[in-house]
């Protein structure tokens with residue numbers, strides 16, 4: 554019972570974090586698998602900044618609302634189909650962060666330009682079709698694109714991160730957007746010449762690939778959670 558309460562609190566907090574930390578405003582959502590089941594906790598159809606632990610829905614991998622009152626976010630299929638095909642996944646974040654969207658629209662792949670980017674040493678998937686993931690089929694298409702990657706950048710739309718638990722999926726999303734912001738700033742400073750950016754080599758990226766270790770996730774989650782508590786909506 555206590556574990557269920559903690560998970561609900563984490564899901565609500567993860568949603569507020571992605572809004573308070575600038576990864577989403579009106580849209581976006583974070584979810585967590587209820588351990589050992591094909592169901593997950595998911596917020597209602599409002600800005601993630603409004604998520605509350607007592608108003609979460611329980612949804613299954615076929616997209617059915619099992620318990621809870623209210624309408625789910627229409628992109629529930631992102632979560633439902635990843636949980637259906639990846640039993641190793643326990644947490645998912647979908648957000649619309651601006652720097653990642655910018656990269657996708659200037660045809661720049663995400664490059665590892667700082668240590669926290671090492672979370673994506675194995676690569677970031679790129680999903681080309683525009684528009685929202687509002688059907689089971691589109692959810693399955695996104696799953697195929699994601700493969701075994703930690704995250705996917707969706708062109709003109711946003712990002713999705715999928716990891717073992719909700720806290721690391723949230724931290725991964727924050728690190729992905731942070732890296733994209735830095736990459737854009739470096740591109741601007743270099744006058745648009747991406748050849749001047751000293752992106753990490755594969756070997757260098759591997760050396761900092763432990764960014765989602767339990768110790769780093771615990772420290773980052775503590776910070777982001779505190780920020781979400783003190784920063785106002787829209788702040």
Ligand SMILES: [Zn+2]
Nearest residue numbers: 580628710711
């Ligand atoms: Zn979306």
